[in-house]
Every structure is written in C-alpha cells, then in structure tokens.
Amino acid sequence: MNASARDLPRFAVTSVGSWPRPPELLRALKRKTPDLVELQDKAVLGALAAQVEAGVDIVTDGEQRRDNFYSFLTDRVEGMRLMSMADLLDHVEDKAAFEALLQTLDVPAYAIKNATIVGPVRARKPLVLDDYEFLRKHTDKPIKVTLPGPYLLCRSGWVEALSKDSYPTREKLGDDIVGLLRTELLELARAGADVVQFDEPVLTELVFAGKSSTRTFMCAALAASASPESELELAVDLINRVVDGVDGPLTALHVCRGNWSRDEDVLLAGSYDGLIPYLSRMNVDQFVLEYATPRAGDPALLAQLPSDRWVGFGVVNPRTEEVESPEWIADRVRSLVSALGHDRIHLNPDCGFGTFAERPMNDVETAKAKLTALARAAEILRREV
DSSP states (O other): OOHHHHHSOTTOBBOOSOOOOOHHHHHHHHHTOTTHHHHHHHHHHHHHHHHHHHTOSBBOOTTTTOSBTTGGGGGTEEEEEEEEHHHHTTTOSOHHHHHHHHHTOSSOTTTSEEEEEEEEEEESSOSSHHHHHHHHTTOOSOBEEEEEOHHHHHHHHOOHHHHTTTOSSHHHHHHHHHHHHHHHHHHHHHHTOSEEEEEOTTHHHHHHSOTTOOSOSSSOOOOOOSOHHHHHHHHHHHHHHHHTTOOSSEEEEEEOSOOSOSOGGGSOOOOGGGTHHHHTTSOOSEEEEEOSSGGGOOGGGGGGSOTTOEEEEEEEOTTOSSOOOHHHHHHHHHHHHHHHOSSSEEEEESSOSOSBTTBOSSOHHHHHHHHHHHHHHHHHHHHHO
C-alpha cells in the first residue's frame, strides 16, 4: 500500500466529490460573468470550511469549478463540446428510442449536459491540477481529487455522427482518453495529491439494465455494444492503462447507481455481485461504493474483493433530508468490518451532494450535517479498535 494510504486514519471520512454551489456562483457560471473565477475561489473555500468543520479527514474542492462531474472537461480539452440531452437528440441514430428514454427521466433534457467528442482530443491546460494546487494552498489536510473515468468518457463522449471522423471506434478514442488521464494522474502524483478518484457511474448500468440496453439515462452513455461483458472488459483495460506504474496517490474508482433524483424508484437497483470479478481485476487501491440504501444489497459481498483493496463505504444517502445518526452509521460499518477488517474502510456518502450544478441533491446545511454524522461515527469506531 502506498505511503499516502498508510498515513490516513482508520475509517477516514471523506466525500465523493461534489458540493452544492452557492446561488451567486450558479448565476455567474450560467452567464460566464467577469467575476466567475473569484466566485469559484470563494465557493471552494466555503466547501473546504464546511468539510473541516464537519470533521472530514480527506477534503475535496467540492467540484465548485464544474458544471457537472465530467462536462467541465470541455473547457480544458480540445475536441470536446458541451451538449445537452436535447442537443444530442438531433444526432443519435434511434431518435424515437432516445426520446422515449428522456421521457422516463424526472430531469429536463436541457439540465444534463454531456462532454461530446467532436474532434481530436488534446488537453489545452491541466484538467484538475490547478484546482488541486489552489486547494493545497489553503489546507494541510489530505486532499482527494476527482476525475471522470476513462470508460465513462469513451462511452458517453463517442456519438457516431459527431465523433467518427476523428475516432472511427470508441477503442481508438480510448487511446487518447487514456493518454489524457494518465498524464494528469502523473502530474497529480508529482504534486503530492493524496487520493485520486476516477468516477465510473455507468458500470452498474451494464449489469443492472440488461443486455438489450445500449443507451442509458446515466450520463448520456450513447454508445455501447450489445454485450455487457465486452463493455466491462473495455472498462478494466482502460483504467488499468491509466494507473499502470503510477506511485504516490491512493487511486480510487467510484461506482454508483445514479444521483439525479430523490425518487429512489427511478434509480438503478441491484447487488455489486456482477461487477466484483471485473473490479477485482482493476489495479486501483480503493472502490468507492454506495450502500446507504437497500438497493445495493449486502456489503458482506465485498469480502470477495482482493485483500489489498480498500473500500469507500457509502453509508449516508446524499438525496434525503433525514440525517443518519452516528450510532446507526457505526452499526452499518461494523457489518463491513466483520467482512473486511478495520484497516481497509473509509466512510463517505453514496455519491456527491451536487453532482449537477443546477440540480444539487441537498442543501449545504444537510450535507454538512451528514458529513458530521460520518465523522462522529468514525470516532465511535476508532474507540472500539
């Protein structure tokens, strides 16, 4: 295990990444006002202060500079264009099926934006290194940096009508995406980032939505083969190429079941059982998984992961107003301790509190209260060890 991981406390508390944006930042983000950077800096410091006050061990910048967890790349990477689901309707092959899919959402088609590949992919500036360096100036705490995963970018970004001139296949796109993310990971390692998390939310859709589902409501994900197995093999190959031989940060992979609605019935449900064989072959240090709701199944399943992998245990729900009690959280974690031991577990919410800038799942007060409950639960568990 790398040095950064060894220095972290048992049951280290962190967030998955995103934090609700202040109203004035949302207005500036939409209008691209001259004071946007100043407001982003202020919002990052506000998110940091809330996490520190809550007792978080590993902080993030709250993704305050992002429209959503992956579309922000369009400002930093050539060859990507930010397009809403409504925009993409003109370019998908099966318009009727895509329209039907959009109608199942309780989110307006203009509210979710996708980083779409429209030309050769080249970084025009660092993806997140500057964000990390800003945060590092303002805290001595360990820092987690979040990046969209390579499979997500290949799956959601490749739209045949728009992408094929530059990348005839997603596999060709994958070569450049791996290079893009690997370069950034190496720079973050050199800069001293403690945790680098790659977000791969659509992996669960491959397992839960069935073989006939080639398009999903999660993150656009417009392109996929008919075989979930071949898609999962591609995901394993891509992430392993990104992290191969990189030392320093604890590398993490976040997999959820959707985080755009408070209606649990429209979110994916099912055990991680079908993903375990593929996760076990991914050469990352930690898997950040959601277990706050019954939709995730029994956490004892995670004992099947290799013994050198850590788990970020999602044990509070970012989409509810109710704040879980520290005692309830600690009791849930004890069920995982019996399967994994107490040295391989971090505590976090299921997903972010503000994945999409214009559609946060909770307000700042509730988000802070939930992180505080996690920190108090960690204190209980540390006393027991």
